[in-house]
Amino acid sequence: MAASMKIALRNLSRQKGRTSMLMVAIGFGVMVVTLLNSFTAGIVDNVQGTVSRMLGGHIYITGQKIAEDGRIISGIPEDNELTKIIAETGIRAEDITRRSLANATIIFGSNSVTQRIEGVNWDEEKTLRSSLAVMKGDLASIKNPSSLIVTEQVADQLNATVGDQVIVKLQTVSGQQNVGDFIIGAVISDPGVEGMLSAYADLSYLNGLLNLDPQAYQQLSIFLRNPGTMEEDASRIYSSLAALGPVYPRDSAASGGNNFLGAGGPGVLTFLRGFSVSTLDSDESPWQGVRYRVTTLNDLTTQVQDIVSVLNSVSFVVLIVLMIIVMVAITNTFRMIVNERTAEIGTMRALGMQRTSVRNSFLTEASLLAIGSVVAGILAASLVSNIAGLFTFSTDSALYIMTNQGRLTFTFKQDSIILDALLVMLMAIGAASSPARRAALLTPAEALRETR
Amino acid sequence: MKSRLIFSTLAFCAIAFATVSEPRAEPLEHFNSILAEIDKQSDFGTKDFAATNSVVVYRPDKAPETIKAQVFRRDYKSQFVIVVLDPSYKRGQGYLQADENVWFYDPESGQFSHTNLKDNFQDSDTKNGDFNKSTYAVDYDVTAETEERLGKYDCWVLELAAKNDAVAYPFMKIWVTKDSHLMLKAEDYSLTKRLMRTVLYPSYTKVAEHLLPTRVIFIDNLTQGNRTEVTRSDLSLSSLPDSLFTKSYLQRVNR
Structure with a gap:
């Protein structure tokens, strides 16, 4: 040799x-x-x-309950239960965020833009704060509850800038029309796809317009220390939730279902459309309590x-x-x-x-x-x-x-x-x-x- | 000076309280019956309804867009189907209502997606629910009334508050003619009581025993210059086939 x-x-x-x-x-x-x-x-x-920073994590948990009149309303009313379940699964979370979402129309004069607005708890959202590239204004403006952080593209379409007062038209969680006043606090850069990044607002202020309790939320997101364990961790959370009550099947997590993530098929843009009110489909069985859905970043970036x-x-x-x-x-x-x-x-x-x-x-x-x-x-x-x-x-x-x-x-x-x-x-x-x-x-x- | 101010304030509160708490069982009942009458005009009961709608959408700095759509309704089953006929790039798009759910069909993708009665029709200022029968008596309480002359008509101006959170607008103000109880104008308010939309009903026509608006103008009070005009024609109460109120009809209609 x-x-x-x-x-x-x-x-x-x-x-x-x-x-x-x-x-x-x-x-x-x-x-x-x-x-x-x-x-x-x-x-x-x-x-x-990029998407994980935008959506606040790698695993997303949302919930729906059936109102007395049969309408399906999105929201997570019991934070303690969900937080306990996540803690018990032993997954290694870098950060846990709680957000409310609105598919809104932002109006400035005769200009308007349809945009997803996320209500965030700025004290909790350190990852988000550090990842936002501020072009104009200052993130310190978030101390004002009516401050709205918009992307550069949205500001351009509205022909508005920092300090301008805009009107936001949205639907409450039960589908009623509502209007709120916001002040553009900062303009941030959008990561490439126009309008893909949400606008951000104070959680309790947005909740007020959505007709939710100030501390309520609609989506819990988990930033994992190791994103490689995403699917495994999601399965563990799913199993724990399934043992307690109704859950959406994991294989339909990103496929829309009864309008849970918005209309259309899987994908991050579908997810970004947010929630709207619906009723049960004729082939869908009713459930008691909150029905959870566990979605992962992989589901959205297929x-x-x-x-x-x-x-x-x-x-x-x-x-x-x-x-x-x-x-x-x-x-x-x-x-x-x-x-x-x-x-x-x-x-x-x-x-x-x-x-x-x-x-x-x-x-x-x-x-x-x-x-x-x-x-x-x-x-x-x-x-x-x-x-x-x-x-x-x-x-x-x-x-x-x-x-x-x-x-x-x-x-x-x-x-x-x-x-x-x-x-x-x-x-x-x-x-x-x-x-x-x-x-x-x-x-x-x-x-x-x-x-x- | 201070005691006068206190007295004035107390007097104002007393008057306000008296106004609010004044027993008005009879008049309110009367106004609720007016709402029921308005609803009855737009409810075709066991009959089917069809009409061609021309929806002209006005936007600042843009040429008006005209959307022609065929509307079919079966009120006793809470169903409607809307098929877009024009413009050509939207031809074949359709809406199917089943209770609160509304399905939108896009022939380009061949897919149905979910929408609801409170969402806007296309990109206009009309809601999908505006093509449906009205349910004011079921959904709203009359909270106040005044009188006003609108053009040459003496009207009741009724302030409405939603009885439930299922309606699109939590608060409304409507102008109803005193003699014939026709609605001439409506203002839609948000949950925060901001005026969002003004709706005008300048012309009516009679179809069987129903008086129906043939022209409706929707003015967006939030976005300057946004307006939509809906003109109805070819109104018919002839019976329609069951197969029309199905998803497969929307898939087949413009194939």
Whole structure:
């Protein structure tokens, strides 16, 4: 083995130009695939990070009860029970937020914008406060209960700025029309998708307009210390809630149901539409008490994950195509090498070298070539990703939501890199195996005669 | 000076209390019966109702948009179907009411989504519930009445407060002609008693024994310049097939 390694290393260094060209070809393929994979992983991380900050967490719990007249009203009346259940599940929460939601129309003069407004408890919402990029005004304005934090796009559409008094038209939890006065306290940047970020208001002030108790809320969100345990933690909460009372099935968590998350199918935009009053569907059974629904960030970002799956598949196909081209090059190169080294092989065989050793020396050469190329490819990918990370996207860009505060980020996943490296090595060895076998089958006499 | 101020305040309170607590059982009953009469005009009972509605939406800095829609109603089952006929890019959109739930059908996606009677129809100033029969007598109490002349008509101005939280507007003010009990004007107020919308009923027509408004003007009092005019035509009380009040009808209607 040591001999094969020594011979392989010597042979690789003998033809530096050819070795370098092969390494560049293989390394380029590795770099492209590594970049694509890490780019898509970065997109998922960034989108999930942005959305989790927007929605106040990774796991969302909402509740509905049936009023005396049969209408379904959204809200969580018993905070103690829910908080106790979450504590008992033992999940590691970074932060727990409680919000009320209104799908409202903000009016300023003759301009109006439909916008989701979230009532937040600013004392609790430290993560939100730190993540909001203030463009105009000051977050200190939130001390005024009627202060409204809006995005730059909303302010532009309203032609309003900090200090302007706006009218907010919304429906109470029972669906009645209501109107409230707000003052724009700060203008924040929106992460890419126009109007995707909610406007924010004081929880108790918004509750007053929604006709809810000042301390009531409609959505409890949990920021996890480790978002990787999101599904597992959501299942634990779901099981605990299911043991106590009615719950929506987990598989329908983001599919709308009876207008619980708004109309339409799954997705974060559907979730952002908020709640409205409804009655039971003809095929729906009534329930007693509060019926909870547990939704995760993954449920809401399935569309992003679908896109990423497609991109990952594309990058895998790119890897295969590139490697097939490289395999042809490796096979041809090794055939050429075998022809060039026929006399050498004949001499080594005449001196007692076994067929397997001849074959192994070629396969080791291919393996070393692949390892070197993979390392070079990953280093190149790292370099390119660092350079790409220097460029920033403006908040107006549609790509902004896919970035980390305007910068592209590449998440290098160990398992994905190892898998790609193993695949490249196997393909390189496979490409070299045929010439290696031909070299091993040469008899010393024939080899020495051919070169003469 | 101080004692005079106290006396004035007490006197004002006493008058206010007397006004509020004045027994008015008979007049209020009379006004409740007016509400019932208004409701009766728009309730077709066991008969079906169909009409073509032209909804013109006025917005500042925009050309008016006209939406033509066919409305079918079956009041005794609390059902209605609205099919949008025009403009072409909205053709085939439809609404189906089943009690409080209203389903909106979008032919582009082929999907139904949930809405309700209190949501706006398209992007106009009308609510989905405005196409339905009125239920003032069921949903509101008359809390005050005054008299006012509106144009050439002597009217009762009735202040209404919702009996329940199921209605869109918790407070209303309506102008009803003294002689024929036709509603000429309504003002809709929010829970915080802010004027949100003014509705005008300038013209009526008779269909069988029902007097129905043929033109209704909705003025948004919150957004300057927003206004919607609804004109009804082809009013009919002919019976309609059961299959019309189904989701599959909306899916088939403009295929």
